[in-house]
Every structure is written in C-alpha cells, then in structure tokens.
Amino acid sequence: MTPYPHAREDRLSAKTGRGELIVSDLNKSFTINGQPRRILDNINLTVRPGEFVSIVGASGCGKSTLLRLIVGLDTEYSGELRLDGERIATTSLDRGIVFQDHRLFPWMTLEQNIELALLNTDTPRARRAQIVADHIALVNLKGFEKAYPHQLSGGMAQRAAIARALVTEPRLLLLDEPLGALDALTRVHVQSELQRIWMAQRSTMVMVTHDVEEALYLGDRVIVMSPNPGRIRRIVEVDLPHPRDRRSPLLHRLKDEILAELTSGADADGDAGNLVHLPSREAR
Amino acid sequence: MASRAADFPVAGGAGAGFRFRLPPVGAVVPLVALLMAWQIACLTGLFPPQVLVPPSGVARALVDMTQSGELQRHVGDSLFRLTVGFAIGAVAGMAFGAVIALSRLAEAALSPLFMTLWQVPVIAFVPMMVMFLGIDEPFKLAVVAIAAFFPMALATFDGIRGVPRNWFEVAKVYRLRLPQLIRRILLPATVPAVLTGLRVSLTRAWVVLVAAELLAADSGIGQMMEMGRQLFQIDVVLAGVMVSGLIGFLLDRGARWVESRATRWRAA
Numbered sequence: 297m298t299p300y301p302h303a304r305e306d307r308l309s310a311k312t313g314r315g316e317l318i319v320s321d322l323n324k325s326f327t328i329n330g331q332p333r334r335i336l337d338n339i340n341l342t343v344r345p346g347e348f349v350s351i352v353g354a355s356g357c358g359k360s361t362l363l364r365l366i367v368g369l370d371t372e373y374s375g376e377l378r379l380d381g382e383r384i385a386t387t388s389l390d391r392g393i394v395f396q397d398h399r400l401f402p403w404m405t406l407e408q409n410i411e412l413a414l415l416n417t418d419t420p421r422a423r424r425a426q427i428v429a430d431h432i433a434l435v436n437l438k439g440f441e442k443a444y445p446h447q448l449s450g451g452m453a454q455r456a457a458i459a460r461a462l463v464t465e466p467r468l469l470l471l472d473e474p475l476g477a478l479d480a481l482t483r484v485h486v487q488s489e490l491q492r493i494w495m496a497q498r499s500t501m502v503m504v505t506h507d508v509e510e511a512l513y514l515g516d517r518v519i520v521m522s523p524n525p526g527r528i529r530r531i532v533e534v535d536l537p538h539p540r541d542r543r544s545p546l547l548h549r550l551k552d553e554i555l556a557e558l559t560s561g562a563d564a565d566g567d568a569g570n571l572v573h574l575p576s577r578e579a580r
Numbered sequence: 581m582a583s584r585a586a587d588f589p590v591a592g593g594a595g596a597g598f599r600f601r602l603p604p605v606g607a608v609v610p611l612v613a614l615l616m617a618w619q620i621a622c623l624t625g626l627f628p629p630q631v632l633v634p635p636s637g638v639a640r641a642l643v644d645m646t647q648s649g650e651l652q653r654h655v656g657d658s659l660f661r662l663t664v665g666f667a668i669g670a671v672a673g674m675a676f677g678a679v680i681a682l683s684r685l686a687e688a689a690l691s692p693l694f695m696t697l698w699q700v701p702v703i704a705f706v707p708m709m710v711m712f713l714g715i716d717e718p719f720k721l722a723v724v725a726i727a728a729f730f731p732m733a734l735a736t737f738d739g740i741r742g743v744p745r746n747w748f749e750v751a752k753v754y755r756l757r758l759p760q761l762i763r764r765i766l767l768p769a770t771v772p773a774v775l776t777g778l779r780v781s782l783t784r785a786w787v788v789l790v791a792a793e794l795l796a797a798d799s800g801i802g803q804m805m806e807m808g809r810q811l812f813q814i815d816v817v818l819a820g821v822m823v824s825g826l827i828g829f830l831l832d833r834g835a836r837w838v839e840s841r842a843t844r845w846r847a848a
C-alpha cells in the first residue's frame with residue numbers, strides 16, 4: 297500500500313496511471329440448502345485506470361457479490377482479482393465502496409462519520425479536519441457538518457456516504473446502486489454531482505445500477521450481465537466525452553439496445569421484468 | 581445549499597431530549613382528584629379512620645416523621661441498598677449478557693439455565709436467601725442485585741446481538757482495529773438497549789427491595805410500613821406507600837432523562 301500525497305494540487309497527477317482492476321476467470325459459488333450454486337461464472341474484465349464502468353443486470357445475477365469480492369469483504373472465490381497487479385485478499389484503504397443503504401453511523405455527526413474513514417490512514421492528524429471539510433464541500437453538504445444522519449434527507453445521506461468513501465482517496469471506488477433509494481429528481485441531481493466528482497478526481501469507479509440511463513450517462517463502458525449463473529453478456533462502449541448531455545441521441549440509441557438485450561434473451565423465469573423498475577433492497 | 585444550513589435543527593438545541601422539566605398540568609389533575617376523593621371519603625365517614633386515614637393525616641405523619649428524622653433514615657437505608665445492590669447486579673448482568681452475546685459456546689451452555697431462572701419471581705428466592713444470608717444487609721443487597729441482574733443481562737445480550745452486520749462490514753472496509761471497533765461501533769451501538777435495560781432493572785429492583793423489606797428487615801421504607809401495620813399506624817403505612825411510589829416514579833424519570841440525553845442522535 298503506497299501512501300498518497302494528500303495535497304489537493306497533486307491529486308490529478310498522482311492519480312493518473314493508477315487503479316487498474318483486472319478480473320480474470322472469476323468464479324464464485326454459494327452454498328444454498330447444502331447445494332453449491334454457481335453465482336458468478338467465468339468473469340473476465342479489465343477496468344482501465346481512471347475509467348468509469350457501469351454494471352447492469354437482472355436482480356440476483358451477482359452484481360453485489362462481484363463488488364463484495366472486489367472490495368475484499370468476501371474472499372472465497374476462484375480465479376484472480378488484482379488491483380494494480382496486487383492480488384486482492386482482504387479489504388484495503390485503496391478500495392472504497394458505497395453501499396445501497398448509506399450505512400452512516402447514527403451516533404456520529406456527518407463530520408465524525410467521514411473522519412472515521414481516515415482513522416487508520418497515514419494522513420497527518422493536523423490535516424484531517426481540513427480534508428474532511430474539503431470532502432463535505434465536494435458533495436455540497438457544507439453547513440451540515442454537525443448534523444446526525446437522521447437529520448439528513450436520503451439524497452444528502454447518500455452523498456455523505458460518497459464523501460466518506462472518497463475521503464481515503466481510494467484508487468478504486470465501488471458503488472453498489474448508490475442512488476437506488478432516491479427519487480427520480482434527486483437521482484438526476486446526484487448523478488450530475490457524481491460525474492463532476494469523478495471528473496475532478498479521476499479515480500477508477502465501478503458502479504452497479506438498475507437504471508440503464510444512469511449507467512450510460514456515467515459510464516465509459518456499460519457491462520451487461522445475465523443471470524443464473526451471473527455472466528458478462530455484453531460490454532457496451534459509450535464513446536462520448538464527459539460531461540455528457542442526457543439528451544444525446546447516442547445515449548438513447550444505446551439505451552434501447554441494452555434494454556432489448558436485457559429483456560429479449562433473459563431466461564423464461566422473467567427475472568428481467570423487474571430489472572429497471574425495482575431497485576432491490578439489500579437484505580439485512 | 582449553504583443557505584439552508586440556517587434552518588437546520590442543531591442537535592441538543594432547545595427542546596431536544598429535555599421533556600420533563602415541569603409535569604404538564606394534565607398529569608396533576610388525576611392526582612389531585614384522587615386525593616380529594618380520598619379526603620372526602622374519610623370526611624364523610626365512609627371508611628373508619630382505623631382503616632383509611634385521610635390524606636391530611638398522611639401528610640401530618642410525613643411531616644412528623646421528617647421532623648424526627650425517621651423518614652430520612654428509612655429512605656436513606658433503602659436508597660443505599662438500592663445503589664449498592666443495583667450496581668453489583670447491573671454490572672454482573674452486563675458482563676453476563678456480553679459474554680453470552682459474544683460467545684456461541686457460552687450462550688449454548690448458559691442461556692437455558694438463565695432463561696429458566698429468569699422465569700422465577702425474584703420474591704420467590706427470598707425464603708431461601710433468608711436461610712442462607714439472614715435478614716441483614718447482605719440479604720437485601722442480594723435481592724436487589726438479583727432483580728437487576730436478569731433484565732440487565734437480557735438487554736445487554738439483545739443490544740449486542742442486535743448490532744447490524746452491515747456496520748461491521750463498514751468497519752472492515754475502513755480497516756478499524758479491534759479496540760477501535762469496540763469503542764467506536766460496538767459500544768455506541770449497544771448503548772440504547774443497555775440504557776433501556778438499566779431503567780427497567782432499576783425500577784424493578786426498587787419494587788423488589790421494598791417488598792423484601794416488608795418481609796424481612798430492620799430498617800428501610802418497607803420495614804417502616806410493616807412496623808406501621810403491626811402498630812395499627814395506618815398513616816405511616818400510607819405514607820410509606822406514597823413515598824415508595826414517588827421514589828419509583830423519580831427513578832424512572834431520572835433514568836429516562838439519562839437515556840434521552842445519551843441517545844440524542846436518534847431520530848426524535
């Protein structure tokens with residue numbers, strides 16, 4: 297683990313050329329009712345440094361499982377997961393994650409929640425307060441430093457969670473349906489903010505979403521997965537510079553293509569039916 | 581966005597978790613009505629004074645006992661027992677609850693016994709304990725400790741087991757070390773349940789203590805009532821009822837206050 301220079305000016309140069317994720321021949325099974333069940337089947341994927349990759353796919357096709365493997369919360373798999381050549385064996389401050397539920401600690405203020413992420417970094421103590429303040433500003437939550445999570449709206453809490461994940465300056469940020477619980481309007485707003493943040497930070501990001509439009513708006517590439525077992529079905533390049541215009545005809549054409557892909561070839565069990573409309577709540 | 585900060589309610593500001601400054605008028609009305617009905621029932625001779633003393637008589641007894649210092653002595657003795665016995669029982673209960681929550685082995689071995697003993701009313705232990713401990717201080721402390729132990733152990737167990745796994749995952753993502761995990765996540769996450777347990781076991785311990793003093797004691801609010809009964813001093817008995825009720829009420833309110841102060845971060 298190499299420490300980052302935390303000076304803001306250095307961020308862009310320090311970040312470039314880092315955060316390359318290589319997934320090769322990844323297989324993952326869970327034991328359900330005593331029977332091993334293949335959840336992820338032969339996943340191969342290379343995410344370039346600084347790239348934004350979106351993942352869409354039917355509910356239950358293993359998207360969260362994939363992210364949990366990459367972040368290191370689950371380490372039982374076969375195949376290889378490497379970040380900048382280093383094999384992933386457990387969690388690391390180089391890899392951040394934003395969960396679908398914000399998972400802020402209710403007894404900590406917004407500020408304390410974000411500061412917690414810095415606890416075991418080598419950031420000098422004297423600089424932490426400033427870094428926390430910078431990240432609160434980054435997600436437009438200035439003025440809410442002392443607010444407790446229950447005093448924040450859903451969108452604000454989710455932005456706070458994004459700030460917490462970014463504050464350690466991870467080389468790779470994973471986002472598991474980070475905006476799934478938000479209403480359409482807030483969602484569009486936070487999407488734009490996310491794009492702005494990503495453009496400023498240029499760290500590698502992998503985002504799971506149920507919203508094809510969102511996937512296309514943010515992603516350099518969109519990975520389309522199919523279920524039972526989870527496989528990569530198709531990878532769509534979105535050859536459009538950022539910041540993007542939502543009304544771009546290319547995005548609309550790709551959206552129709554992906555939706556057709558997701559619904560047509562889907563298994564007869566109709567999993568794809570709830571693909572776009574029902575963001576799944578993660579089981580507690 | 582920044583302009584919105586102005587009207588954001590700062591935690592701990594006016595009103596937050598501070599609800600018991602004055603009893604609302606509505607709560608006083610039934611109390612006054614009861615006292616009046618009681619006084620009238622006595623004045624009209626509905627009950628003979630040997631059976632029911634009017635509130636004014638009880639008030640006189642309270643004044644007399646306060647002036648002689650008798651009341652303070654009894655209340656002091658009872659509160660001392662409550663404090664010491666409760667401290668012992670609550671600490672032991674917390675430790676026990678934590679152990680069975682954190683160790684599956686301890687849970688499997690101890691929880692059936694615990695659950696069985698918990699079903700026994702604490703008062704049912706009294707005859708046996710009098711035999712072993714006599715009726716002096718150790719007996720009363722033990723009764724209070726046992727009364728506090730069970731609800732405290734249960735609350736601690738539930739509190740620790742109730743910490744969502746999700747939070748441990750966050751701790752793992754940010755590489756918290758075990759002491760950090762305990763201090764910053766596990767303890768604060770368990771505090772609400774433990775404080776509720778403290779309140780429940782405190783009021784329970786008080787009730788059980790007064791009952792134990794009624795049965796066997798040489799001082800304390802319960803013994804004061806028992807002596808009053810034996811000497812046909814109904815005013816003293818009723819004074820004891822009122823004082824023990826008031827103390828129980830204040831203990832509950834005090835514990836609630838501490839609870840709301842310590843968990844101000846929770847949604848109102």
Ligand SMILES: Nc1ncnc2c1ncn2[C@@H]1O[C@H](COP(=O)(O)OP(=O)(O)OP(=O)(O)O)[C@@H](O)[C@H]1O
Nearest residue numbers: 326327328335354355356357358359360361362576
């Ligand atoms: N801990 C576990 N034990 C057993 N099976 C699991 C476990 N976690 C996930 N699964 C199974 O793995 C499959 C994929 O789950 P996963 O949560 O990755 O899906 P997903 O693609 O994220 O779905 P959604 O879009 O609904 O969030 C599901 O069939 C689920 O039943």
Ligand SMILES: [Mg+2]
Nearest residue numbers: 359360361576
């Ligand atoms: Mg999921």
